[in-house]
Amino acid sequence: MSKVAFRRWRLGNASALAASIPMVLTALVVYLGCTLWTIGYSFTNSRLLPNAEWTGLSQYRRLWTTRRWLISIENLAIYGAMMLVLSLVLGFVLAAMLDRKIRFENTFRAIFLYPYALSFIVTGLVWQWLLNPEFGIQRFVRELGLADFSFDPLYSPQLVLIGVIAAALWHGIGLVMCLMLAGLRGIDEDIWKATRVDGISTWKTYLFIILPMMRNVFVTALVLITSGIIKLYDLIIAQTGGGPGLSSEVPAKYVFDYLFQSQNLGQAFAASTMMLVAVTFVIIPWAILEFGGKKRA
Amino acid sequence: MPDHSISRVEPRGPRPQRFISRDKLFLYGVLIVFAIYYLLPLYVMIVTSLKGMPEIRLGNIFAPPVEITFQPWLDAWSSTCTGLTCEGLSRGFFNSVKITVPSVILSILIASINGYALANWRIKGADVFFTILIVGAFIPYQVMIYPIVILLRELGLYGSLTGLTLVHTVFGMPILTLLFRNYFSSIPEELFKAARVDGAGFWGIYLKIMLPMALPIFTVAVILQVTGIWNDFLFGVIFTRPENYPMTVQLNNIVNSVQGVKEYNINMAATLLTGLVPLAIYFLSGKLFVRGIAAGAVKG
Numbered sequence: 001m002s003k004v005a006f007r008r009w010r011l012g013n014a015s016a017l018a019a020s021i022p023m024v025l026t027a028l029v030v031y032l033g034c035t036l037w038t039i040g041y042s043f044t045n046s047r048l049l050p051n052a053e054w055t056g057l058s059q060y061r062r063l064w065t066t067r068r069w070l071i072s073i074e075n076l077a078i079y080g081a082m083m084l085v086l087s088l089v090l091g092f093v094l095a096a097m098l099d100r101k102i103r104f105e106n107t108f109r110a111i112f113l114y115p116y117a118l119s120f121i122v123t124g125l126v127w128q129w130l131l132n133p134e135f136g137i138q139r140f141v142r143e144l145g146l147a148d149f150s151f152d153p154l155y156s157p158q159l160v161l162i163g164v165i166a167a168a169l170w171h172g173i174g175l176v177m178c179l180m181l182a183g184l185r186g187i188d189e190d191i192w193k194a195t196r197v198d199g200i201s202t203w204k205t206y207l208f209i210i211l212p213m214m215r216n217v218f219v220t221a222l223v224l225i226t227s228g229i230i231k232l233y234d235l236i237i238a239q240t241g242g243g244p245g246l247s248s249e250v251p252a253k254y255v256f257d258y259l260f261q262s263q264n265l266g267q268a269f270a271a272s273t274m275m276l277v278a279v280t281f282v283i284i285p286w287a288i289l290e291f292g293g294k295k296r297a
Numbered sequence: 298m299p300d301h302s303i304s305r306v307e308p309r310g311p312r313p314q315r316f317i318s319r320d321k322l323f324l325y326g327v328l329i330v331f332a333i334y335y336l337l338p339l340y341v342m343i344v345t346s347l348k349g350m351p352e353i354r355l356g357n358i359f360a361p362p363v364e365i366t367f368q369p370w371l372d373a374w375s376s377t378c379t380g381l382t383c384e385g386l387s388r389g390f391f392n393s394v395k396i397t398v399p400s401v402i403l404s405i406l407i408a409s410i411n412g413y414a415l416a417n418w419r420i421k422g423a424d425v426f427f428t429i430l431i432v433g434a435f436i437p438y439q440v441m442i443y444p445i446v447i448l449l450r451e452l453g454l455y456g457s458l459t460g461l462t463l464v465h466t467v468f469g470m471p472i473l474t475l476l477f478r479n480y481f482s483s484i485p486e487e488l489f490k491a492a493r494v495d496g497a498g499f500w501g502i503y504l505k506i507m508l509p510m511a512l513p514i515f516t517v518a519v520i521l522q523v524t525g526i527w528n529d530f531l532f533g534v535i536f537t538r539p540e541n542y543p544m545t546v547q548l549n550n551i552v553n554s555v556q557g558v559k560e561y562n563i564n565m566a567a568t569l570l571t572g573l574v575p576l577a578i579y580f581l582s583g584k585l586f587v588r589g590i591a592a593g594a595v596k597g
Contacts, residue, residue: 015499016418020426023411023474026467027426031433034444050447094331097324110580111332114339117579117586119528121545122572125552126338129345129565130358140357170338178587227435234530238549255439260535265443272439283435 035276042269050265059270069271072249075161079250080229082165083172087225088218090169091176096206098177099184109181113174120171124238127167128154154240157247164248167239172228176221183217184210219289226282230275251275346370346566353561369562373570377563379550386567389547393527393574395458396543400465401522405515408470412477413507417489418499427474434471442535449536456538464532469525473518480514481507513585520582521589524575544571 045055063069094112098105115123130136133152141149153163187210195205233252240248251271258268341358346369348362356363375385415423445464446455454460484507492502533543542550548571552564579586 012493012499013418013420016414016420019410019499020414020420020423022407023414023423023430023470024426026470027429027433029448030441030445030467031429031436034441034448035433035436037444038440050443094328097328100321100324102321102324102328108328108332111335113587114576114579115335117524117575118572119530119545119575121528121530121549122568125548125564125568126342128552129561130338130341132358132561135353135561136358140359143357170335230437234545237530238553241553252437252439256442256535259439259443268439268443272437275437276440279435279437283432287432 038269039273039276042266042273044266044269046265046269048263048265055266059266060274063267063270063274066267068246068249069251069254071246072251072254075248076229076232076250079161079165079168079232080226082161083168083229084222084225086165086169087173087176088221090173091221092180092211094173094177095180095184096210098181109178112177115171116174118171120234121238123167123171124235124240127163127170128239131163131166155244157244160240160244160248164235164239168232168235171235172225176225179217179221179224180214183214187213219286223282223286227279230279230282342565342569346373346562346569348562350560350562369560369566370570372560373551373563373567377551377560377567378557379547379554386544386547386551386570389542389544390570392537392541392547393544396461396465396533396537396541397523397526399458400462400469400526401519403462404466404469404473404522405518407466408473408518409477409508409511409515410503411470411474412479413481413503414499415474415478416481416484417486417502417507427478430471430474438468438531446535455536456541458537458541461532461536461541464536465522465526465529468532469522473522476514476518476521477511480511484510516582517585517589520578520586524578524586524589527574 041050041052042059043056044051044053045058098108102108131138131152131154133139133155138149138151141151153159153166191209191213192205195209200209231252232250233256236242236248236250236253242249242253252275255268255272255275258264258271337359344361345353345358347365347367348356349364349366349368352363373385374387376383377385411427414420415427445467449455449460449463452460454463488506489502492506497505527543528545529543530545530549533546537543537546548567551567582589
């Protein structure tokens with residue numbers, strides 16, 4: 001390498017380093033620094049302002065004895081389990097149906113995906129209106145003649161999560177379906193020919209041959225759905241506001257209310273750290289599946 | 298497969314279908330039921346927004362409007378109340394534009410440079426920061442929000458549009474950087490090497506070679522960011538003052554306000570207005586939108 005070329009090479013590298021400064025700062029200050037800061041301050045008795053007085057696990061002790069937090073966790077577990085199962089199953093079924101060489105495939109796909117373009121606020125408000133007991137579906141069915149018909153999930157503590165899940169599925173299945181459809185399209189045509197030759201029925205082929213081949217797509221969908229579940233906040237704000245009572249409270253809302261309304265920062269930090277712990281249980285298996293064993297290019 | 302041709306002869310050309318089979322009928326039936334579940338909310342939003350309040354009280358939610366009125370749309374745009382002020386959603390719309398445009402530009406600019414530096418320059422140690430970003434993308438926002446509020450307050454940016462732009466840039470960085478890194482990695486390395494031999498520097502290669510070649514991925518990134526930032530509620534409500542609230546926050550304040558009589562037609566018109574921008578992007582961009590949202594699934 002000549003001297004001039006070498007200097008240019010050094011210059012290029014210097015520019016590349018300089019250009020990476022925003023990324024380095026973001027990674028270190030925000031993603032690493034802010035996370036560690038919150039974890040650290042979750043062990044303090046910060047109230048209105050952050051306060052570095054160490055109080056050990058007292059915030060966590062208080063958190064796990066607060067009824068609202070326990071309800072939030074329970075709600076998230078129910079919502080999460082139902083969302084995971086329903087979006088994976090329905091997403092796969094829809095994708096499989098669209099993959100059966102039907103007509104108007106593009107139209108159907110566009111219909112199933114459009115809610116994903118809308119915000120959770122819009123989604124929540126539409127479903128709040130549809131489920132409005134005075135004017136919505138309940139009244140419609142009653143006017144059809146079933147005078148005793150009752151479908152009022154948003155004002156019933158037992159059913160409110162059903163209303164939220166109906167809205168969340170409406171918003172999110174399209175994405176899962178798209179991922180699954182891409183996975184199905186990636187499967188070799190010859191496999192279908194072979195199963196036809198062997199006389200295996202269509203649904204058995206899907207269940208025992210295609211499904212296991214789509215493991216990676218399922219893992220991707222699983223990670224996407226799970227990270228969406230933990231973030232659940234906007235939809236609740238728009239659709240139920242956490243009510244009736246505390247029956248649709250979620251952890252994310254707990255954190256924000258303690259940060260910006262109740263002015264009990266320590267509680268909020270402890271709660272958000274617990275959310276981080278929950279996420280870690282998702283990331284670690286994903287990272288092992290994704291990067292473990294094989295070397296990255 | 299000559300061996301099997303005895304048991305099953307496959308004719309050439311498309312199968313002649315004289316009637317729809319029972320399986321297909323079932324298939325279409327289920328798809329149509331799902332399509333109704335998907336389209337009904339949109340339909341209800343539209344018809345409700347075109348009715349007057351008396352008609353909403355009397356008729357059912359699915360009935361088409363007897364008397365079409367555009368007054369709810371006008372009210373939603375210019376005169377409905379958000380708790381304190383009564384100037385409609387128009388202000389939120391322009392706030393959202395003022396938030397979205399710089400945030401989209403800045404976040405894509407920085408992420409494309411990141412991706413280019415990562416894919417083509419391979420600086421020592423840069424992958425460590427990239428890994429932090431990717432893992433960081435899974436950290437719930439709740440964990441990082443408060444320290445960011447403090448940081449922005451120290452910088453004097455808390456509550457301003459600049460502050461919110463920085464927040465969107467920071468939180469859009471993992472996915473966008475991944476998107477650009479993967480795209481630039483797929484460009485043949487010879488091209489890059491040839492440019493270096495010819496004496497082009499870091500910025501020269503970026504501007505003259507990579508940027509023009511990356512137009513498709515820029516389009517995907519713009520779609521992803523415009524819909525994402527337009528639909529954002531959380532950052533808008535935390536990092537801006539009420540006079541700068543984006544459209545989503547204003548919409549929620551209008552519809553979920555406790556005072557006054559609920560005007561459902563105006564609420565639905567406001568909801569549709571807020572959804573109009575992302576819906577337009579969705580229907581205009583078609584397949585690119587799918588690519589954008591599937592970007593989260595792109596393997597690293």
